[in-house]
Amino acid sequence: MKRGRSERTTLLDVATRAGVSPITVSRVLREPEKVSEQLRGRILGLIEDMGYVPDQAARALASRHNSTFGVLVSSLTNPAFVRFMQGVEERVRETNFRVQYANTHLCIHEESRQVKLLLSQNTAGMILAGLEGVDQVRTLLKNAACPVVQVVDIHLQTGGTSIAIDHASAAATATRHLLDCGYRKIAIFGPIGDERGRRRLAGYSKVMQEAGLYDEDLVCHSGPATGAQIGAELLRTALQRHPDLDAVFCQMDDLALGVLFEAQRIGKRVPDDFGICGYNDLDFATMMEPPLTTIKVPLFDMGYRAADMVIRGVVGTMPSDTMVDLGFRLMKRGTTRTL
Structure with a gap:
């Protein structure tokens, strides 16, 4: 008899067709290594043919999760x-x-x-x-x-x-690298309102303060959103306030991509005139021209x-x-x- 739309194949249906107990069918689904390969294969085949889908709600009631x-x-x-x-x-x-x-x-x-x-x-x-x-x-x-x-x-x-x-340590490493490369007017771009952003800002700030170069006005908050367009906009705004800006540490690689596009558009030579460091090492970082210096996070x-x-x-x-x-x-x- 054809089942109605409201009926579903049950574990008991599968067990009856297979000639085994419901416990055996359940064991195939939850502890397959405890059932012989031949029997397991036969039951799995019936499950597929009969369209049986385990009732997760019932399983949750029977289990602790x-x-x-x-x-x-x-x-x-x-x-x-x-x-x-x-x-x-x-x-x-x-x-x-x-x-x-x-x-x-x-x-x-x-x-x-x-x-x-x-x-x-x-x-x-x-x-x-x-x-x-x-x-x-x-x-x-x-x-x-x-x-x-x-x-x-x-x-x-x-x-x-x-x-x-350790995001603070990672940001400190990025900032220190920019300083070691000879850049001095270094801004930080990114979403500094979240937990990761706050810790990265702390790492950047510590290194810049130790170098005597920290300027609160170089902290450019992007809001929660990121992206190439936002990176380009942040650079335009930062350069209006600080025409001598010579490097940016971006908290996201997609921000760094936008910074690079904008820097190239206005004629800045990267990396000679302007340095960029990203964060995360996303797939496109090595495909940029020039390839992006960044922090690789696993x-x-x-x-x-x-x-x-x-x-x-x-x-x-x-x-x-x-x-x-x-x-x-x-x-x-x-x-x-x-x-």
Whole structure:
């Protein structure tokens, strides 16, 4: 008999057709290594033929989690987050876990709301790739019944596992490189309103103050958005205020791309007259002309290993206080002078 639209194939249907118990079918889906290869293949074939889809809500009730990772991000359009999420997806792809993204738009209240929603759904684990109001959610995260991994900054204290880099140190390295190259009037462009941006600004400011060259007017805030057009606009504005500006540290590579386009448009020779350093080392950085000097952040590896930490946390093989500093690299290329 043909099933109606409201009917769905159940696990019992598959078990009856296969001549096995429902527990065996469930084991094929959840612990396939415990079922013989021949039987597993036969049951998987029936599952495919019969169009059986596991009821995740029922599985969540029967389990202590719903097999879903919650990934909290502050922007779904940031190209750096895209690379990070590719790493998460690659690690999860061959498992029974799924990924649910929550965009907070850099709003502290939205962060708290999304954290509460994820925890109320018995999420298997949580990856914090964006977090502005850590004090507002610290208690929630501390009492979470699932592994929590933050990848915002290695020094951000959430009370859980961390796998990240030191953004202040990375920005200091970039700024020091520009100084070593002979540039003196160095601006910083980027979204300094978020946690990463604030830490990068701190690293830049420290080095410039130590050199006796810090000028608050050289701090150019782009707002939460980035992009080549914004980079070009920031450079035009900065040069109006400081015609002797000779270098820019951009907190995003896409900003650096716009800075390069604008510098070339107005006739500045890069890197002889003007230096540019980016951040993240996105794919297009080596394709620019000249290629972009930038800070390489291991975004894909960070996503992959964060997801791996959650998986290991679910099965109880990851200590709750693990801290992993992935480090960074200064990629010296054609937009800064040769030392």
